[in-house]
Amino acid sequence: MTTEDLFGEGAQPDIPTSAPQPAEPESLATWVPRGEESSEDLLELIRTLQRELLLTRDDALGTRAELAVLRQRWEEVADGDLAQALLRIDQLEDQKEALRHEILSAAYMHEKITKQIIDDLNQHYTAQLDALRGSRTWRVGTLALKPMRVLRRGARQ
Amino acid sequence: MTDAPFFSLIVPVYNSDLRFLQEAIDSVRMQSFRYWELILIDDKSPNSEIVPFLRTQAELDERIVVVEQAENGGISVASNAGLAVARGEFIGLLDHDDLLGAGALRTAAEALTADPQIDYLYTDEDKVDELGEFSEAFFKPDWSPERLRNQMYTSHFSVYRRALVEQVGGFRSEFDGSQDHDLALRVTELARHVHHVPEVLYHWRILPESTASSGDAKPYAWDAGVRAVDEHVKRTGTGDGAVRGPWQGTVEVTRTLGKGHRISVVIPTRGGTGTVNGVERCFVVDAVRGLLEQTVAGRLEIVIVYDTATPEGVLAELRRIGGDSLVLVEFADEFNFSAKCNLGAVHSTGDILVMLNDDVEPISRSALEDLCAPLEQQDVGLTGGYLVFEDGHIQHAGHQYAHRGYGHPYQDYSLDDPGPFCALDVDREVSGVTAACAALRRTVFFEIGGFSEELPINFNDVDFSLKVRQAGYRILWISRARLYHFESRTREARVEQFEVDRIRARWGVPGNDPFVHLRTRTMMRRERAGL
Numbered sequence: 001m002t003t004e005d006l007f008g009e010g011a012q013p014d015i016p017t018s019a020p021q022p023a024e025p026e027s028l029a030t031w032v033p034r035g036e037e038s039s040e041d042l043l044e045l046i047r048t049l050q051r052e053l054l055l056t057r058d059d060a061l062g063t064r065a066e067l068a069v070l071r072q073r074w075e076e077v078a079d080g081d082l083a084q085a086l087l088r089i090d091q092l093e094d095q096k097e098a099l100r101h102e103i104l105s106a107a108y109m110h111e112k113i114t115k116q117i118i119d120d121l122n123q124h125y126t127a128q129l130d131a132l133r134g135s136r137t138w139r140v141g142t143l144a145l146k147p148m149r150v151l152r153r154g155a156r157q
Numbered sequence: 158m159t160d161a162p163f164f165s166l167i168v169p170v171y172n173s174d175l176r177f178l179q180e181a182i183d184s185v186r187m188q189s190f191r192y193w194e195l196i197l198i199d200d201k202s203p204n205s206e207i208v209p210f211l212r213t214q215a216e217l218d219e220r221i222v223v224v225e226q227a228e229n230g231g232i233s234v235a236s237n238a239g240l241a242v243a244r245g246e247f248i249g250l251l252d253h254d255d256l257l258g259a260g261a262l263r264t265a266a267e268a269l270t271a272d273p274q275i276d277y278l279y280t281d282e283d284k285v286d287e288l289g290e291f292s293e294a295f296f297k298p299d300w301s302p303e304r305l306r307n308q309m310y311t312s313h314f315s316v317y318r319r320a321l322v323e324q325v326g327g328f329r330s331e332f333d334g335s336q337d338h339d340l341a342l343r344v345t346e347l348a349r350h351v352h353h354v355p356e357v358l359y360h361w362r363i364l365p366e367s368t369a370s371s372g373d374a375k376p377y378a379w380d381a382g383v384r385a386v387d388e389h390v391k392r393t394g395t396g397d398g399a400v401r402g403p404w405q406g407t408v409e410v411t412r413t414l415g416k417g418h419r420i421s422v423v424i425p426t427r428g429g430t431g432t433v434n435g436v437e438r439c440f441v442v443d444a445v446r447g448l449l450e451q452t453v454a455g456r457l458e459i460v461i462v463y464d465t466a467t468p469e470g471v472l473a474e475l476r477r478i479g480g481d482s483l484v485l486v487e488f489a490d491e492f493n494f495s496a497k498c499n500l501g502a503v504h505s506t507g508d509i510l511v512m513l514n515d516d517v518e519p520i521s522r523s524a525l526e527d528l529c530a531p532l533e534q535q536d537v538g539l540t541g542g543y544l545v546f547e548d549g550h551i552q553h554a555g556h557q558y559a560h561r562g563y564g565h566p567y568q569d570y571s572l573d574d575p576g577p578f579c580a581l582d583v584d585r586e587v588s589g590v591t592a593a594c595a596a597l598r599r600t601v602f603f604e605i606g607g608f609s610e611e612l613p614i615n616f617n618d619v620d621f622s623l624k625v626r627q628a629g630y631r632i633l634w635i636s637r638a639r640l641y642h643f644e645s646r647t648r649e650a651r652v653e654q655f656e657v658d659r660i661r662a663r664w665g666v667p668g669n670d671p672f673v674h675l676r677t678r679t680m681m682r683r684e685r686a687g688l
Binding site (some may be wrong): 047050051053054055056057058059060061062065066069072073 | 499500502503504603604605606607608609610611620623624627661662663664665
């Protein structure tokens with residue numbers, strides 16, 4: 001019996017009969033018993049699953065052991081110079097970040113205020129210009145200067 | 158020290174040499190730790206100078222208590238008389254001519270204060286001669302119940318919680334000579350924590366008539382020890398009985414494997430051949446032949462996991478000699494020892510699995526049974542064999558994980574050598590065993606996920622052993638399970654960096670081994686050769 005028989009066409013065709021390698025989890029997940037499997041087929045499936053179980057357990061136990069080692073190493077250095085240095089680096093990084101944030105905020109505010117001032121100035125300038133143009137003096141002056149403009153236009157033509 | 162423990166030191170006295178007795182008493186009085194009483198029990202010494210001497214000592218120091226026995230009753234009766242008047246939370250035992258190391262009580266008190274659940278504590282010890290010269294320091298393993306069954310290794314200086322000693326009925330006269338071994342066995346059966354202080358805090362006087370100078374100076378003591386262990390193993394179900402061990406003072410626990418077990422021996426092979434003692438042989442074929450001569454051959458299944466390249470002639474020979482006991486499993490992948498072992502395990506049917514290299518061959522007919530029988534104790538997770546090279550030098554007597562590395566201690570010793578403090582003649586707890594010859598229950602194999610296939614060649618047995626211990630099981634090295642290991646004839650050991658990185662990532666960098674002292678380590682052959 002091959003893995004292909006168990007898991008369908010195309011599933012790990014290179015696995016030798018007598019040496020079942022751990023099956024891909026998705027292959028196992030999609031495998032559906034057809035009711036035609038011989039006891040040898042099922043025995044082989046059990047072996048495959050047992051092998052998968054071994055690998056998974058080893059992986060889980062190994063990961064747990066690695067975590068314990070890392071925790072222990074952290075505890076070992078937690079009160080030492082290295083930990084203090086790492087802590088100081090963290091603090092300095094925080095300070096640097098805070099300063100950067102302040103600088104950015106200040107620059108933003110500076111830009112915003114500058115823009116506001118320019119807008120205000122433009123607004124005042126426009127208002128004053130409009131007020132000037134709407135004034136009696138401006139209108140009288142405009143009327144007084146009108147014949148001069150007509151003459152200047154005629155001379156150009 | 159607040160809430161300091163109070164020690165009652167019990168010293169039976171019988172016809173003592175007054176000079177040495179004075180030194181023993183002085184070694185207690187010179188302790189920097191103050192909370193103690195010294196109980197000197199005269200066991201009706203014929204020497205008329207003894208009692209006046211003891212009375213004088215008591216007058217000099219109010220912490221010294223003298224008990225005078227009306228008649229000679231032996232060491233246990235005398236010790237019980239001391240126990241009856243003891244006021245301390247803990248009792249310590251001191252022989253009348255020995256010396257308590259400076260700082261012994263303070264060190265013990267610190268340990269007992271740090272862990273209130275310690276019911277029994279022992280320290281390292283050495284010998285002191287008549288001139289006061291020290292020698293033979295015994296750096297003991299951490300708590301090793303199997304070794305205590307095989308040898309009274311905890312010995313001196315031992316501190317017992319008094320309530321527990323009283324609970325077990327104190328000392329027993331029928332074990333005089335090994336009454337301390339008997340007491341230690343009974344107390345540790347009930348002790349919550351047993352603690353080892355790895356410091357030499359006791360100096361055992363070497364005199365011609367003392368057991369310190371020779372194990373056979375008191376043969377009655379040896380036999381009393383055997384009886385104490387015999388009772389203990391029957392009481393606790395840890396063995397069938399006990400007999401004298403191979404070396405003076407040692408005890409051998411007898412065990413037979415229950416008939417209901419089926420043993421599957423998994424042998425990875427490629428059908429290699431080599432010359433042993435001038436004779437050309439195919440290792441796996443001879444390994445199978447050796448197995449079929451074992452006492453447990455009738456309950457044996459031999460699973461051979463062979464590489465595709467294994468010669469057909471070898472397979473044919475295996476089929477011929479193995480018959481129905483043989484299961485052949487082909488392994489077509491790239492070499493991976495762990496994967497081969499795992500594959501063999503899933504093809505096996507036994508409730509006990511024995512992982513065996515193809516170049517291993519039993520020396521005695523009972524080697525396999527000796528290896529497997531301790532597994533009937535449910536807290537024993539793994540057992541390993543006593544492996545010797547072709548030339549009779551030790552190849553494996555348990556692993557040692559220390560000095561930032563992983564090694565085989567005792568390789569300088571040969572087969573008939575008892576080793577330091579009989580370490581090679583007693584079954585004992587170890588940190589790990591080689592996968593070249595290791596036995597475990599099938600359930601444990603699956604519980605720990607078998608061998609890590611991320612470690613295809615080296616350290617897979619180290620990882621395997623550490624997983625077994627992590628799961629809470631004891632690992633035993635079995636002195637009687639003796640086998641030849643024609644190592645390096647089939648594969649040259651070469652460690653890759655990724656293997657070191659892998660094992661260290663999982664288990665850290667080895668520091669001190671709990672069962673083999675730093676100084677016990679001997680260089681491996683490869684190291685001596687500069688490889």
